[in-house]
Amino acid sequence: MLEIRNLHAEVNGVEILRGIDLVVKSGEVHSIMGPNGSGKSTLAQVLAGRTTYAVTQGEVLLDGKNLLELEPEARAGEGVFLAFQYPVEIPGVSNSYFLRAALNAVRRYRGEEEVDAVDFLALVRAKVAALEMDPGLLKRPVNEGFSGGEKKRNEILQMVVLEPRLAILDETDSGLDIDALRIVANGVNALRDPRRSFIVVTHYQRLLSHVVPDFVHVLYAGRVVKSGGKELALELEEHGYGWLDQQFAQAARA
Amino acid sequence: MAMAGSISNLPRRREREQARAATMSTEVRDRYHELFALREQGGGVADAAWSTGLRHRGFERFAELGWPTTRMEDWRHTNPAPLASLEVTLPPAGRVLNGAARRILNAAPVLPGATDRLVFVDGCYAPGLSYSSARAGLVALPLAVAARAQEDLVLRHLASIDGGESGALSALNQAFLADGAFVWLGEEACLEGLVEVIHVSTAGDDCRPAATFPRTLVVAGAGARAVLVERYVCAGETTHFANAVTEVYLAPDASLAHCRVTETSARSYHVSSTVVHQHAGSVYRGHAITVGGALVRNDLAVALDGVGASAVLAGLFVADGREHLDNHTLIRHNRASCTSRELYKGILADHATGVFRGKIVVAPLAQKTDSRQTNRNLLLSQGATIHSQPQLEIYADDVKCTHGAATGRLDEESVFYLCSRGISLPDARGILTGAFAAELLDGLPSETLGEQLRDTLHDRVGLVRLC
Numbered sequence: 001m002l003e004i005r006n007l008h009a010e011v012n013g014v015e016i017l018r019g020i021d022l023v024v025k026s027g028e029v030h031s032i033m034g035p036n037g038s039g040k041s042t043l044a045q046v047l048a049g050r051t052t053y054a055v056t057q058g059e060v061l062l063d064g065k066n067l068l069e070l071e072p073e074a075r076a077g078e079g080v081f082l083a084f085q086y087p088v089e090i091p092g093v094s095n096s097y098f099l100r101a102a103l104n105a106v107r108r109y110r111g112e113e114e115v116d117a118v119d120f121l122a123l124v125r126a127k128v129a130a131l132e133m134d135p136g137l138l139k140r141p142v143n144e145g146f147s148g149g150e151k152k153r154n155e156i157l158q159m160v161v162l163e164p165r166l167a168i169l170d171e172t173d174s175g176l177d178i179d180a181l182r183i184v185a186n187g188v189n190a191l192r193d194p195r196r197s198f199i200v201v202t203h204y205q206r207l208l209s210h211v212v213p214d215f216v217h218v219l220y221a222g223r224v225v226k227s228g229g230k231e232l233a234l235e236l237e238e239h240g241y242g243w244l245d246q247q248f249a250q251a252a253r254a
Numbered sequence: 255m256a257m258a259g260s261i262s263n264l265p266r267r268r269e270r271e272q273a274r275a276a277t278m279s280t281e282v283r284d285r286y287h288e289l290f291a292l293r294e295q296g297g298g299v300a301d302a303a304w305s306t307g308l309r310h311r312g313f314e315r316f317a318e319l320g321w322p323t324t325r326m327e328d329w330r331h332t333n334p335a336p337l338a339s340l341e342v343t344l345p346p347a348g349r350v351l352n353g354a355a356r357r358i359l360n361a362a363p364v365l366p367g368a369t370d371r372l373v374f375v376d377g378c379y380a381p382g383l384s385y386s387s388a389r390a391g392l393v394a395l396p397l398a399v400a401a402r403a404q405e406d407l408v409l410r411h412l413a414s415i416d417g418g419e420s421g422a423l424s425a426l427n428q429a430f431l432a433d434g435a436f437v438w439l440g441e442e443a444c445l446e447g448l449v450e451v452i453h454v455s456t457a458g459d460d461c462r463p464a465a466t467f468p469r470t471l472v473v474a475g476a477g478a479r480a481v482l483v484e485r486y487v488c489a490g491e492t493t494h495f496a497n498a499v500t501e502v503y504l505a506p507d508a509s510l511a512h513c514r515v516t517e518t519s520a521r522s523y524h525v526s527s528t529v530v531h532q533h534a535g536s537v538y539r540g541h542a543i544t545v546g547g548a549l550v551r552n553d554l555a556v557a558l559d560g561v562g563a564s565a566v567l568a569g570l571f572v573a574d575g576r577e578h579l580d581n582h583t584l585i586r587h588n589r590a591s592c593t594s595r596e597l598y599k600g601i602l603a604d605h606a607t608g609v610f611r612g613k614i615v616v617a618p619l620a621q622k623t624d625s626r627q628t629n630r631n632l633l634l635s636q637g638a639t640i641h642s643q644p645q646l647e648i649y650a651d652d653v654k655c656t657h658g659a660a661t662g663r664l665d666e667e668s669v670f671y672l673c674s675r676g677i678s679l680p681d682a683r684g685i686l687t688g689a690f691a692a693e694l695l696d697g698l699p700s701e702t703l704g705e706q707l708r709d710t711l712h713d714r715v716g717l718v719r720l721c
Binding site: 048049050051052071072073075076077081082084087088090091092093094097098101102103105106109141158162 | 665666667668670671672673674675676677678679681682685686688689690692693720
């Protein structure tokens, strides 16, 4: 379903992604781990269409369609969703307006009928309850004054409303306490579906004991240097990333 | 001298410019004098004997002051020369035809809750489009009618507010005083609904712009409360020059919400002076919404002349193309324990220019003054410009005064966030622009007016309604 081939990307002339190859099939959950600065967030943002990063080589195909040729909004229409590491605060725009505008934009793209305000409210209320969110957050401006945990849950809320084909979670677990982590993980697990895939970017193993991945990849200096099953995450948790420096520093410099 | 002259032509160029300005000033004075004399002798003021003295004093003052120039501090960022060069005519007083009436209603649809509506077409009262609730405690009449019935009351207030310190353009308005709106609120009159004063321009073209001199006088008795919507719109493709003056008197504890909305076409010109005089404990809430115009200059001066009076000034100005919008506000804290809150926001697209100059003067008597001023501007393009100039003059020592100004562009991170959720780039920009304007449009005393303005701003700068 998703194929990333030899993806290179740079920012201000500095190459961050240096040839990523990754295949994610329908229904699979892939975790991307790696030390700070390895390119995890860059990969997530490049997939969503952030233009701060210039793609210099390679291709990204979603169901055979070249994502790199699409604007961010078209990618969302095709089913790409990025849960931001740092969700943006948008004063003056209510959360429920934003959610409905997003849902209807995506539905229009897919040739589906728009959802009216009444139906939308019923739909979103159920999802808010499932994520144990304060319904009052719907009336508040997007992410403004939300706690760290509320922001992350709000990202998951957007994901469950938009029902993407490919969900990319960029360090959604950071800043969450144990309860919030469980709630977020439940939200993700409830969406797991043979027709939907996930890329879970994280530093830590703890989210992965709730959202169990099919594959774990280690990103280092802009390349996938090791792939394995879910045991790899445990291994990383135990040994840290220090061993990568010794093992790959030379190769990365070359 | 000779050497400097040979190296640089600057002194001579300045001399030439000054000479040209002087010539222009004489020319424009002569032109208006001709118009003035024609009108005074031609019977255009036949039923306005009550204001003859005012008009002549107005013209004398205008002639004495001369047309403003960019050498004046008040006109540093707005060149008044394009206004001077307009070969204006006075539009004929005519009947409003059916087609025109429909266009007028489209340009300024009646707001829900409007109990009284005074419509002026090219400066003339249009009785067929106006109506009055005839409620106790409220007089909403054309000035000329009011002056016939209560000449004393009208003349006591009209043109007396600024103590003869008005600028040249206000004086010009007075010289051409014809008709306008008179809104009087009796003591303790607590009015539901709102009073609308609508000025519509239908005449004029590029060769002969139509000049109008709208005048509004509001006198609120002690403890009275009301909402006034003053609106300046165009019906059809016209080129005009409106020079408007509004005076507001608030007796002790009176409270007025005053929306002043100007929607001016890119070919038309609008200058205005709003002066507000507040007694103790009175509350003035000004909502100044300015959309478009080749050149628009709005002056708003509020004098807090009684203990505990408060003024809340909210302004939104929006321009695109090569339009130029200038807002000058002046708040005088003249007595103790007065409060002022001011928030002005500008949205500028294309090559538009905006000016905000907000001056606050705290007099020695005005201890315990509490004043806050904010100006925020959103530039939607590289070519747009804003001149923002807050100014505080404080002559009392026990005061709380803050001011701040910030100008920025749409936040790229926010735009991407919205787009990443499927929202198109124009919609994302429009939503964020709408969010920027929201607090000012939501704060209007008429929700419908806010919605109408959102539609206008959608067409102008792509603002997306957030509902």
